[in-house]
Amino acid sequence: xxxxxxxxxxxxxxxxxxxxxxxxxxxxxxxxxxxxxxxxxxxxxxxxxxxxxxxxxxxxxxxxxxxxxxxxxxxxxxxxxxxxxxxxxxxxxxxxxxxxxxxxxxx
Amino acid sequence: xxxxxxxxxxxxxxxxxxxxxxxxxxxxxxxxxxxxxxxxxxxxxxxxxxxxxxxxxxxxxxxxxxxxxxxxxxxxxxxxxxxxxxxxxxxxxxxxxxxxxxxxxxxxxxxxxxx
Numbered sequence: 570x571x572x573x574x575x576x577x578x579x580x581x582x583x584x585x586x587x588x589x590x591x592x593x594x595x596x597x598x599x600x601x602x603x604x605x606x607x608x609x610x611x612x613x614x615x616x617x618x619x620x621x622x623x624x625x626x627x628x629x630x631x632x633x634x635x636x637x638x639x640x641x642x643x644x645x646x647x648x649x650x651x652x653x654x655x656x657x658x659x660x661x662x663x664x665x666x667x668x669x670x671x672x673x674x675x676x
Numbered sequence: 677x678x679x680x681x682x683x684x685x686x687x688x689x690x691x692x693x694x695x696x697x698x699x700x701x702x703x704x705x706x707x708x709x710x711x712x713x714x715x716x717x718x719x720x721x722x723x724x725x726x727x728x729x730x731x732x733x734x735x736x737x738x739x740x741x742x743x744x745x746x747x748x749x750x751x752x753x754x755x756x757x758x759x760x761x762x763x764x765x766x767x768x769x770x771x772x773x774x775x776x777x778x779x780x781x782x783x784x785x786x787x788x789x790x791x
Contacts, residue, residue, distance in 0.1 A: 603779075610785070610787075612768075612783050612784050612785045613719070613766070613782045614782070615780070615781065618779070663721060663734075664719070664721075664780055665719075666718040666719040668718065
């Protein structure tokens, strides 16, 4: 599975869009990009995933660059409840969680 | 909504005790997983099961065993608990088929302390 690089922490103002970047420059053609988040003392929660195309669901949007070497998770209107650790995962099989990005949404 | 339920949120056990962690999912998923999560180490896969009575070792199976007698239930067993097994334990389930395409759904976790 390809390795991912994420900033350790980010802040976002409540109501603004949160853009969380992820670098996966060694990704191969059959590897999916997954995003999970983990709110303090809870289990990880699935957010979204994609292979090549941009994806959107009720929680977020996933933008994958054309060369697939990086992606951005967008939370369009962040709320205080979105404060969590966000994990970007590239996988062909097992889920391997790295250190993630701690997103702090501030009032 | 998929629901993965772990029997306990918090558990305190003594060294040498046999410990059972139970997990139940309600979505008829073929695959079930047990992870542990420790600060600085991320989530590490202990065991997984892709069918009833089937199991596969993950990355850190030592000191653990599992049981899957029914499709909806996956148990993690610590035969003789030790202090280095103090951790957050997470259960997950996913549909069958290619793992890379399958969303894993997690339970809330069990925080186990071994004294």
